[in-house]
Amino acid sequence: MTEDGHGKQGANAEPTARILVVDDSPDILDIARQWLEMEGYTVEPVGSGKEAVARSKSGGYDLVITDLAMPEMGGMEVLAHFAEHYPNTMVIILTGFGTIETAVEAIKKGAFDYLTKPFRGDQIIHSVKKALEIKRLKTENLMLQSVVNEYHTLERIIGRSKAMQAVFRILSRVAKTDSTILIMGESGTGKELIANAIHEMSDRSKGPFIPINCGAIPEELLEAEVFGHEKGAFTGAIRERMGRFELAHQGTIFLDEIGEMSLRLQVKLLRFLQERQIVRVGGNRTIAVDVRILAATNKNLEQAVAAGEFREDLYYRLNVIPVTAPPLREREGDVVVLVNHFLRRHCAKYDMPVKTFSREALAALEHYDWPGNVRELENILERLVLLTEEEQIRLGHLPARIRSQAGNEPVIEVELGDQGIDLKQTLSDLEDRLILDALKRTDGVKNKAAELLGLKRTTLIEKMKKKQMVYADEGD
Ligand SMILES: Nc1ncnc2c1ncn2[C@@H]1O[C@H](COP(=O)(O)OP(=O)(O)OP(=O)(O)O)[C@@H](O)[C@H]1O
Ligand SMILES: [Mg+2]
DSSP: OOOOTTOOTTTTSSTTOEEEEEOSOHHHHHHHHHHHHHTTOEEEEESSHHHHHHHHTTOOOSEEEEESOOSSSOHHHHHHHHHHHOTTSEEEEEEOGGGHHHHHHHHHTTOOEEEESSOOHHHHHHHHHHHHHHHHHHHHHHHHHHHHHHHHHHHTSOOOSHHHHHHHHHHHHHTTSOOOEEEEOSTTSSHHHHHHHHHHHSTTTTSOEEEEETTTSOHHHHHHHHHEEOTTSSTTOOSOEEOHHHHTTTEEEEEETGGGSOHHHHHHHHHHHHHOEEEOBTOOOEEEOOEEEEEEESSOHHHHHHTTSSOHHHHHHHTTEEEEOOOGGGSTTHHHHHHHHHHHHHHHHTTOOOOEEOHHHHHHHHHSOOTTHHHHHHHHHHHHHHHOOSSEEOGGGSOHHHHHHHTTSOOOOOOOTTTOOOHHHHHHHHHHHHHHHHHHHTTTOHHHHHHHHTOOHHHHHHHHHHTTOOOSSOOO
16 A cells, blocks of 8 residues: 555545535435545535536536435436536446436446445445546547547558658648648549548548539539528429538538539639538528538649639638649659558458569559559559469559550669579569560561560460460550
8 A cells, every 4th residue: 555645545546536426415425525535536525416517617527426316406417417518527326225227227328337325435435446447448548549540540541752741741730620721633642532531630520521523513413512402492402402511510521623613603612611601502591501621623723713714712712721642653662552552452352362563563663654643553453453363463464554664664684682583583574574575666566576586476475375464455
């Protein structure tokens, strides 16, 4: 036993815990207080439910121990009050023999435990200790959970490059605010993924995330889709309907491809951004909506503004915090990490052992300029996983557009080096490269290619078959 600041035995368990005891019997209050103070807890006894509720406003109770049957306000009401306003406060119920059923009901409503009167000192202390321990674990777990959530959310966005690290830093800083964010970047760079991550890292993560693709919905329908409509607003509007803004209340709305929005709707959106309320199509009442706005575009909006296609005032309203998803060709080192990521994911998805890449094939992927960015890489990986029968994916398996960019490099240089070399592999890579080179030079005419390689045409075809090379047809 320690002699700590309180000078009391057993105070090490939860020495600073504050406990509110509620009972209309002064005797019970006295006994409970004696036992608990001996354990080092801070105890505040009150004689009625009303007083308990009044005291609760001072906040910070770790635990409430309340009698069930009290005049005016009973224990169930005290429990309901704390469950609603102070969900982190634990509640233990005291009950006489006649009210055990109610006590069980109280547990269902969120009380941690109940004690039947008369109780012994060790019983109440045991229950209190357990309650405080659970509370501590819950708090720890919550904190851990939010750290883990942020970690996992950003974790889903793969990127080791400086360019992506810079994006992550911005995201961690701005996600929690309510600011409007404009996400820019070429197609397939992960703008939607970023929007999702922002929502999940924000305090709105429990609310809805509602995307709306302004480019995919015809102009006539978009307005009703965004703002909703009243019954009879137009032919076919047989019922009133909530728009996406209303659906996103207390959450996040993601306006994807904002650059595609018509000038007419841009005016309406601007009005919303100023007033934070909407009017449904065909209606006149205003509805206040609490949403955080994220927008994305692969257009250069400044150019669109200059061309008169996008309102300048709206552009400034949306571009409060700009986040740019860099194109894959500018993310140094990311291709390899992404290849690994998607390789694992797709192999797992199709229940296959994880394949490998030959050095040459990987180099070709790194070299390619990825006009379709991460989406293109993801699609190619999925296809390679599905279509390559061999365990190793080699240059010849790659789509022609990737091979042809790689083809400009000098023929591989081979060195034994300190690490040694996989001879079979290297020779096979070299063979791939030379065959592809020959096919390229002869525009895919196999007779001539075979000639260049000093092979019989049938031998070349056989090799290509074995290597699963498709040349004439692009294969993608
Ligand atoms: N950094 C990344 N890590 C992992 N997956 C990614 C990454 N970036 C994009 N992806 C994946 O690539 C695909 C395309 O991403 P997303 O839809 O977010 O791109 P986008 O920028 O919205 O494209 P578009 O402009 O064509 O709509 C998605 O399947 C997404 O999960
Ligand atoms: Mg998108």
